[in-house]
Amino acid sequence: MAHNSTNNKQIFNKARVELHLHLDGAIKPETILYFGKKRGIRLPADTVEGLMSYIGYDEPRSLTRFLELFNYYMPAIAGDREALKRIAYELVQMKAREGIIYFEARYSPHLFANSNVIPIPWNQNPGDLTPDEVVHLINQGFQEGEKDFKIKARSILCCMRHMPEWSAEVVRLCKKYHNEGVVGIDLAGDESLNCGTKSGHCKAYEEAFKSGIHRTVHAGEVGPPSVVKEAVDVLKAERIGHGYHTIEDPCLYKRLLKLNIHFEVCPWSSYLTGACDPDLTKHPSIRFREDEANYSLNSDDPLIFKSTLNKDYYVASKYMGFTEDDFIKVNLNAASSCFLPDKEKEELLSTLYDAYGMVQSTVC
Numbered sequence: 209m210a211h212n213s214t215n216n217k218q219i220f221n222k223a224r225v226e227l228h229l230h231l232d233g234a235i236k237p238e239t240i241l242y243f244g245k246k247r248g249i250r251l252p253a254d255t256v257e258g259l260m261s262y263i264g265y266d267e268p269r270s271l272t273r274f275l276e277l278f279n280y281y282m283p284a285i286a287g288d289r290e291a292l293k294r295i296a297y298e299l300v301q302m303k304a305r306e307g308i309i310y311f312e313a314r315y316s317p318h319l320f321a322n323s324n325v326i327p328i329p330w331n332q333n334p335g336d337l338t339p340d341e342v343v344h345l346i347n348q349g350f351q352e353g354e355k356d357f358k359i360k361a362r363s364i365l366c367c368m369r370h371m372p373e374w375s376a377e378v379v380r381l382c383k384k385y386h387n388e389g390v391v392g393i394d395l396a397g398d399e400s401l402n403c404g405t406k407s408g409h410c411k412a413y414e415e416a417f418k419s420g421i422h423r424t425v426h427a428g429e430v431g432p433p434s435v436v437k438e439a440v441d442v443l444k445a446e447r448i449g450h451g452y453h454t455i456e457d458p459c460l461y462k463r464l465l466k467l468n469i470h471f472e473v474c475p476w477s478s479y480l481t482g483a484c485d486p487d488l489t490k491h492p493s494i495r496f497r498e499d500e501a502n503y504s505l506n507s508d509d510p511l512i513f514k515s516t517l518n519k520d521y522y523v524a525s526k527y528m529g530f531t532e533d534d535f536i537k538v539n540l541n542a543a544s545s546c547f548l549p550d551k552e553k554e555e556l557l558s559t560l561y562d563a564y565g566m567v568q569s570t571v572c
């Protein structure tokens with residue numbers, strides 16, 4: 209499919225909100241090269257084009273092969289204080305340029321650390337950067353970015369499905385940094401690894417629920433509806449990352465519509481990871497729109513998918529028939545289901561209503 213020629217054409221030139229975005233999948237290639245060189249860490253190439261030929265792609269491949277790509281560049285960033293602050297700061301700049309006024313970016317604190325983490329990721333040597341300090345540094349980068357680019361950035365901390373041992377620390381950090389911009393918890397990674405009711409993930413989500421920490425879970429992206437069911441019923445997720453395969457279980461889907469569970473849809477990502485039918489005119493978001501489900505459009509990992517949020521809007525417009533009104537609805541959905549405290553959420557919604565020239569009386 210020839211998507212690239214029109215990649216830069218701006219679709220929906222109004223204020224936007226993005227809820228599903230991975231910090232480690234949204235780094236500038238220039239920054240990876242800079243830190244690779246500075247730290248003497250070998251990368252597969254030393255130019256942006258060369259590096260992108262390894263880590264970016266535009267034709268579908270499996271989710272497992274997608275996950276392997278992080279191995280190429282994460283060693284240049286993980287374990288470095290300056291790099292972490294800088295990628296957070298630059299993400300705010302990137303998103304401000306895309307017309308986004310509020311976003312929530314997610315990451316695993318453990319995957320950026322080289323101390324107090326077993327095993328140490330990315331074949332790093334042991335160091336002194338703990339998951340706790342990772343969160344503090346990224347918060348600082350976001351806060352500096354917010355000041356300079358006048359938009360709002362918050363973060364969600366990820367548990368990793370293959371590492372239930374890390375999850376207690378993840379929820380602890382969510383609580384500790386609640387007032388420093390951390391608004392929720394996520395569960396990411398290989399969906400075929402079930403939680404089990406006594407797993408570290410379940411305990412962490414139970415603690416999050418008790419402590420008023422908001423919850424989202426990657427589920428039903430490539431996995432079956434049962435993973436979505438577990439996310440909602442066991443982990444008490446308020447939002448589902450992707451959730452495309454929910455519609456294969458009509459009973460569950462109906463229940464989730466009633467519960468107003470939010471689906472964080474990532475159209476271009478789902479094409480490239482093979483999560484959905486490669487024919488984008490059959491994408492689950494068309495069904496979500498028809499059923500007036502609560503869902504949003506998001507970019508997921510724009511570094512690897514060589515995209516911006518505009519690419520997702522472009523795909524939705526060209527292949528799924530999304531109109532200006534649909535995009536307005538999608539952004540209002542995102543604002544309504546964001547993890548900000550109520551008062552800030554109301555402010556965000558008001559800003560959007562103003563930007564769209566709408567009267568706010570219908571907000572509930």
Ligand SMILES: [Zn+2]
Nearest residue numbers: 230426449508
């Ligand atoms: Zn994701």
